[in-house]
Amino acid sequence: MKPVTYKRAMKSEEAISSASASHSCYLAGGTTLVDLMKLDIVAPEHLIDINKLSLADIELKNDAIRVGALVKNSDLAHHALILEHFPVLSQALLSGASPQLRNMATVGGNIMQRTRCYYFRDTTLPCNKREPGTGCPAIGGHNRIHAILGGSDKCIAVNPSDMCVALAALDASLNTVGPLGKKTIPLVDFHVAPGEHPDVETVLDKGALIESITIPLHPRNKRSHYLKVRDRASYAFALVSVAVALELDSGGVIKSARIGLGGVATKPWRALEAEKFLVGKKAGRDIYKRAGEAAVIGAKTYEHNAFKVELTKRVVVRALEKAEAIV
Ligand code: SF4
Numbered sequence: 496m497k498p499v500t501y502k503r504a505m506k507s508e509e510a511i512s513s514a515s516a517s518h519s520c521y522l523a524g525g526t527t528l529v530d531l532m533k534l535d536i537v538a539p540e541h542l543i544d545i546n547k548l549s550l551a552d553i554e555l556k557n558d559a560i561r562v563g564a565l566v567k568n569s570d571l572a573h574h575a576l577i578l579e580h581f582p583v584l585s586q587a588l589l590s591g592a593s594p595q596l597r598n599m600a601t602v603g604g605n606i607m608q609r610t611r612c613y614y615f616r617d618t619t620l621p622c623n624k625r626e627p628g629t630g631c632p633a634i635g636g637h638n639r640i641h642a643i644l645g646g647s648d649k650c651i652a653v654n655p656s657d658m659c660v661a662l663a664a665l666d667a668s669l670n671t672v673g674p675l676g677k678k679t680i681p682l683v684d685f686h687v688a689p690g691e692h693p694d695v696e697t698v699l700d701k702g703a704l705i706e707s708i709t710i711p712l713h714p715r716n717k718r719s720h721y722l723k724v725r726d727r728a729s730y731a732f733a734l735v736s737v738a739v740a741l742e743l744d745s746g747g748v749i750k751s752a753r754i755g756l757g758g759v760a761t762k763p764w765r766a767l768e769a770e771k772f773l774v775g776k777k778a779g780r781d782i783y784k785r786a787g788e789a790a791v792i793g794a795k796t797y798e799h800n801a802f803k804v805e806l807t808k809r810v811v812v813r814a815l816e817k818a819e820a821i822v
Pocket residue numbers: 610612613614615621622623624625630631632633634649650651652693
């Protein structure tokens with residue numbers, strides 16, 4: 496690890512002003528950043544500790560729940576408002592990492608976490624995301640965990656967040672503040688697909704800070720479910736995960752649907768074709784199977800990850816069945 500300065504900010508303005516120095520990084524829970532610093536994958540010169548900022552509240556206001564960026568993952572997962580209104584979010588959070596990590600990791604840090612691509616985390620190997628222009632060994636190498644949606648010929652790394660898959664299905668937005676002022680950005684537009692520039696992962700302005708997320712209340716969100724398939728029963732990233740929310744009328748016809756996909760895409764992914772297909776159809780397994788087909792339209796597979804196509808279809812069906820069964 497390289498030497499680094501440390502400063503604790505007491506207000507957002509102070510943090511943003513401190514972050515104007517080049518090679519600065521915000522420090523919250525540290526569960527990703529400190530790991531990456533130890534591996535020499537990131538090497539900030541200045542750390543700005545934001546843990547004292549007043550960003551740790553969860554409140555219901557104007558038909559939406561606002562969650563501060565410093566709320567710990569565990570606290571969010573077990574909060575009464577989240578359990579009542581967004582079961583899918585609680586399930587997604589509790590499926591991620593370990594209890595110890597969830598007790599430290601923050602909402603903002605979860606959104607900003609980096610990929611688990613093994614090549615990205617090994618500085619002896621090339622990687623376009625870590626060092627632009629050096630190449631992507633995953634495309635012709637070990638790509639079992641890599642993306643089938645949203646990739647490019649420069650990078651096929653998967654976004655590792657469970658929480659963000661649920662937030663995508665819940666139509667959440669991020670509230671940021673930075674040198675260019677305050678912004679509200681839909682979660683689905685916050686992360687960017689790699690395209691020609693895999694090193695650019697979000698639309699967050701340089702020096703800006705995520706202050707909170709806003710999740711609108713909607714009847715659909717109480718009938719929601721998160722299903723994650725992974726190599727181990729716990730403490731493993733998703734091979735495929737699906738977050739669904741379903742709104743049914745009294746006759747069992749689907750009024751609206753949301754489907755988020757994780758473990759298969761370069762960013763938290765919405766299966767928009769599948770959602771559109773479901774609206775107006777009578778809920779049931781045959782319809783869900785066709786939604787599963789629609790969810791993988793455009794998938795591109797590599798030597799070791801073709802199994803994700805069939806697995807995604809099946810997990811979509813199962814997650815929709817679980818959501819439908821909620822009374
Ligand atoms: Fe790097 Fe992306 Fe290729 Fe992984 S998939 S080696 S992160 S460029």
